[in-house]
Amino acid sequence: MTSGYQDLSTVLPSFAELVGGGFLCSSFADDIVLSSPLAPPLPADVFMAQANFIDGGCILAINLHQQCFDGTGAIMVMRIWSDCCRYVQGEASATCDWLDQQSMNRNIPQILYELEGYVRPVGQVDKNVWGFIYIPDPAEAEHGTHVNNPMNRSSLPPAPVFPRKFEWPPTLPSHGRLMKAFTFVMSTEMVEQLRQDPTAEGVTSVSDTIQAFVWRLAIRARHHVKTHLRCETSDEDKMAIVELPIDVRPYFSKLLPEWYMGNLVIINRPSMPVAMLCGTGTTVGQVAQVLRAATVHITPSLVHDAFTLLQSVPDYTKVTTACMGMDGDAYCSQQLEVLPNKRYLLWRRVTG
Secondary structure: OEEEEEEOOOOOOOHHHHHHOOOOHHHOOHHHHOOOOOOOOOOOOOEEEEEEEEOOEEEEEEEEOOOOOOHHHHHHHHHHHHHHHHHHOOOOOOOOOOOOOOOOOOOHHHHHHHHOOOOOOHHHOOHHHHHHOOOOOHHHHHHOOOOOOOOOOOOOOOOOOOOOOOOOOOOOOOOOOOOOOOOOOOOHHHHHHHHOOHHHOOOOOHHHHHHHHHHHHHHHHHHHHHHHHOOOOOOOOOEEEEEEEEEOHHHHOOOOOOOOOOOOEEEEOOEEEHHHHHOOOOOHHHHHHHHHHHHHHOOHHHHHHHHHHHOOOOOOOOOOOOOOOOOOOEEEOOOHHHOOHHHHHHHHHHHO
């Protein structure tokens, strides 16, 4: 773990100016507030943080190894940092007394998994659970053949098929274009208009609605570039995948510290045919239904089965996602509504 600080008061606008402009992620380059290479030489830090002081405030930038921490763990570190700052400034109550002493114990999930009786042979686990993990079934990855599912009737969708690239560091795309971060803003009126779509058939979640809109928009844009600008043919049967990381702390165990610092994320992968997702007759409401229907799969049983499968993984470097690059038909979106509301309040306190 590495941390540091720097004075950027003469480099960046004031805190008030940044907030007034919407605190857009495109306001400055990432490496200004934290220099962290994508593929550093090993051994390397799994967590980096830097406090950047500007006029009227401070920007705390962090980078982390996703297999060691997840978003909730990162926010916990920021809250600890915030409490320490307040304590130094004279706030005697900022002692991190909210932090469970076992929050940083990486053995806690394994202990609770065994204590609560969830251990069972890997061969008894539904093979479709592999679709909710960042690592493919080792048997299929090694032999390239389908492995029979021990479950005669699975309630889970089959793991989606997408190219697996086990390459680190990744090769830069030949076209030389780099992805840039931008802030996408939707007005309250627009969100409400989307929610009133009658084809949504009862889907009232703002998160589902916004994610459906962005997913459809992103894949439509890529599909247009591919078919109209590059004049490439498109497979009508190809599936569009959206990857939704899910914080499973609430599903794992009531005894698990709420602010457990390790990675406890699985990935939900709803999918639709590209032709249907990009079709003019498909509405945002219909796409939102697909996202809402997929949430039924996230259960304590699925979470513990995923933990069981991970015990059998011989090589944890074989992490792959469908959403690599900008040219494919897969997209990743953080499903914010899975985080408890108290964490949003925390985020406002830390950043505000």
